Structure formats: C-alpha cells, structure tokens
Amino acid sequence: MTKSTFSKETYLKWFEEMMMMRRFEERAGLLYGTKIRGFCHLYIGQEAVVAGMMSAITPDDKVITAYRDHGHALGMGISPGAVMAELFGKVTGSTKGKGGSMHMFAADKNFFGGHGIVGAQIPLGAGIAFSEKYNGTNNVCLCFMGDGAVRQGALHETFNIAMTWKLPVVFIIENNMYAMGTSVKRTSNVTELHKLGEAYDMPNFAVEGMKVEEVHNAIADACERARTESTPTLLEIKTYRYKGHSMSDPAKYRSREEVEHYRDIDPIEQVRKTILSKKYASEDQLKEIEQHILDEVENAVQFAEDSPFPSDSELFTDVYVESDYPYLKD
Numbered sequence: 001m002t003k004s005t006f007s008k009e010t011y012l013k014w015f016e017e018m019m020m021m022r023r024f025e026e027r028a029g030l031l032y033g034t035k036i037r038g039f040c041h042l043y044i045g046q047e048a049v050v051a052g053m054m055s056a057i058t059p060d061d062k063v064i065t066a067y068r069d070h071g072h073a074l075g076m077g078i079s080p081g082a083v084m085a086e087l088f089g090k091v092t093g094s095t096k097g098k099g100g101s102m103h104m105f106a107a108d109k110n111f112f113g114g115h116g117i118v119g120a121q122i123p124l125g126a127g128i129a130f131s132e133k134y135n136g137t138n139n140v141c142l143c144f145m146g147d148g149a150v151r152q153g154a155l156h157e158t159f160n161i162a163m164t165w166k167l168p169v170v171f172i173i174e175n176n177m178y179a180m181g182t183s184v185k186r187t188s189n190v191t192e193l194h195k196l197g198e199a200y201d202m203p204n205f206a207v208e209g210m211k212v213e214e215v216h217n218a219i220a221d222a223c224e225r226a227r228t229e230s231t232p233t234l235l236e237i238k239t240y241r242y243k244g245h246s247m248s249d250p251a252k253y254r255s256r257e258e259v260e261h262y263r264d265i266d267p268i269e270q271v272r273k274t275i276l277s278k279k280y281a282s283e284d285q286l287k288e289i290e291q292h293i294l295d296e297v298e299n300a301v302q303f304a305e306d307s308p309f310p311s312d313s314e315l316f317t318d319v320y321v322e323s324d325y326p327y328l329k330d
Contacts, residue, residue: 003217004216006216008278011271011275012280012289013055014048014271015272015275016289017051017054018047018267018268018271019268019289019293020074020080020293021043021047021074022044022047023294024074024083025043028084028087029247032247035087035305036087037089038101039067039101039102039116040087040101041069041245041247042068043068043071043241044241044242044243045176045266045267046068046174046176046209046241047267047268048210048239049209049215050071051215051267052212052213052214052216052219053215053216054075055216056216056223057219060110060137061139061141061223062112062128062139063111063112064115064141064142064144065113065114065144065145066145066146068174069101069102069104069113070104072104072111072114072144073114076110076111077109077111079300082094083104083300084297084300085097085303087100088307090307090309091307091308092308093304096310097314102114112124112128118152119150119152122145122149122154123158125141125142125158125171126143128143128169129143129162129167129232132168133230138227140223140226141170142172143169143170143171145172145173145174146173146176146179147173147174147176147177151187151188155196159171159197159234162200162232163232166230168226168227168230169232170222170223171197171232173236173237174237174239175238176241177238177240180249181244181253192236196234202231202234203225203231203233203234204233204236205218205233205234207236209238210238210239210262210267210270211267211270212270215237218235222235272286
C-alpha cells in the first residue's frame with residue numbers, strides 16, 4: 001500500500017474539514033428535538049474517513065452513502081447552510097427540506113445520497129460505476145456502507161456483478177463496530193469484514209480509520225486500481241462513533257473505558273498534534289480556524305432558521321423527474 005508524505009496545506013485542510021464536521025454535528029445534536037426532528041445519525045468520531053477520502057479523489061468522482069451522511073455531504077461541498085436547512089426541513093435545504101437527515105443529495109457536487117434503507121445504496125453505487133464505464137470516463141464511484149449493511153443480500157449480488165463486469169467502484173465499509181447497537185462479533189463468524197471480498201476475488205484491505213493518512217493512502221490506491229485496471233476494491237475502514245447509533249440511542253452496550261480509548265486516539269487531535277509538532281501552525285492559529293468554523297456553523301443555523309418551510313404544493317413536485325438519457329424518453 002502507498003506510503004505518502006503530506007504537505008502543510010493538506011494537514012491544515014484535513015484539520016479544517018474534520019473540525020467543520022465535528023462542530024456541525026455537535027450543534028445539530030444540541031438542536032435535535034427543538035428545530036431538528038425525525039431520524040438523525042451523527043458522524044462524531046468518524047471524520048477522518050471523509051477527510052481522507054476528499055484528498056484522495058478527483059472532483060469528477062462520484063460518492064454515495066447511507067443515512068449517516070452529514071459528514072459526506074459537507075465534505076463533498078454542500079454548504080453548511082444547505083445541510084442545516086435540510087435538517088430543519090426548510091426549502092433551502094439540499095433536497096428542498098424533503099429528505100431530512102438521511103437523504104442529503106447534490107448531483108451537481110457528484111454526491112448521490114444519503115439513503116435511508118439499510119444497504120440500498122450498495123447496488124446503486126455499482127450502477128453509478130457502470131454508468132461511468134459505459135460512458136468511457138475515468139471516474140470512480142465510492143460506495144460507503146456501515147458494518148450492519150454488509151448483512152444485506154444485495155451486497156453479495158452487487159459484489160458478484162461488480163467483479164464480473166469489472167466496474168470502477170470502491171466499496172467502503174465504515175466499521176464503527178456496532179451497527180445499530182449489536183457488535184460485529186455477535187452477528188457473524190466473519191469479523192474481519194474486508195474478507196467478504198475474497199469470495200469474489202475482490203482486492204480487499206483493512207484500514208485504520210482513526211488515522212486520516214491511512215485512509216487517504218488506502219482510498220488513493222483503490223481509486224488508482226479502479227482507474228487503471230477497472231477493478232473494484234473492498235475497504236474495511238475501522239472507525240468509531242462516539243455517540244449512539246441515532247439520537248434516540250443511549251449507547252449503553254459499550255463500556256466507558258472503550259469509548260475513552262477511542263477518544264484518546266481522536267482523529268482530529270492526531271492531526272492537531274502533527275500540525276503543531278511540524279510547526280505548520282501555532283495553537284493560536286488553530287484556535288482562529290476553530291473560531292471561524294464555529295462562526296460558520298452559527299451562520300448555518302441562522303440561515304436555516306430564517307429560511308421558509310416548503311409550500312404545500314411541493315408535495316406534488318419532484319415525484320417524477322425527466323431524464324436526460326435518450327433511451328429513457330422513448
């Protein structure tokens with residue numbers, strides 16, 4: 001696997017991206033139950049996965065994920081205001097206030113969700129990759145899923161066809177160990193989830209997901225394989241969510257010691273230490289970045305607060321969307 005060296009600019013970008021995800025999610029958690037309703041799954045602790053991906057892909061690559069999608073949406077360039085407005089159910093949200101927490105979407109940013117049905121995005125990710133191959137591009141689709149989603153039968157059907165047709169797709173399991181609340185060890189004899197790819201001769205690797213450098217290297221390698229060999233890869237990125245599965249989950253199935261262990265290897269703090277040790281920025285400069293991000297998040301909250309709810313007529317729009325593909329118009 002590639003062992004890259006990273007610049008000052010990359011570390012500072014990682015710090016800024018991960019801190020935005022962290023502070024945004026913390027604010028969303030505080031607003032839940034008053035301004036934010038419905039399902040809400042926070043990304044706190046897993047930020048290195050998206051940050052490492054963003055430095056490894058091209059602007060033309062496509063991304064699709066499950067319902068823990070706020071971090072992916074922010075990483076792919078949806079503004080904090082549009083993400084927050086979507087959480088508020090406002091018309092200025094990324095899906096006009098109709099999708100909410102689980103269904104962020106922005107085709108113009110090459111971000112295709114945000115999917116609330118467990119595992120439903122897996123075959124869609126392969127379909128996006130098929131489209132790229134069919135149209136002769138050099139783009140890759142990165143298809144994210146949680147460790148719980150790998151128990152869905154659609155995963156095996158998708159893996160089979162992806163390898164048979166040699167699709168340019170990178171399947172990424174964000175293994176935060178507990179799915180909705182049941183540990184991986186209690187759901188399968190196969191606990192090294194990347195090995196599921198071996199049944200299809202799919203290249204597969206385990207990745208340390210609390211280290212953004214490791215995530216970047218693994219995804220960069222997988223994307224290169226997809227571009228040059230048109231071969232899928234399965235990455236099991238081992239990460240950890242500090243909060244429960246959703247806002248309704250008190251997460252009592254984990255010990256305090258376990259949570260503290262992962263907080264000791266917090267991905268943001270690891271990047272902070274590297275920046276300081278290499279003198280890429282001072283403590284005061286990092287505090288300025290944090291304050292700027294806090295201000296951005298508060299501006300996003302105000303934007304969402306000031307935005308209107310959708311009109312009743314919106315119930316009848318976006319039910320069907322005309323396609324640009326000629327064969328769908330015949």
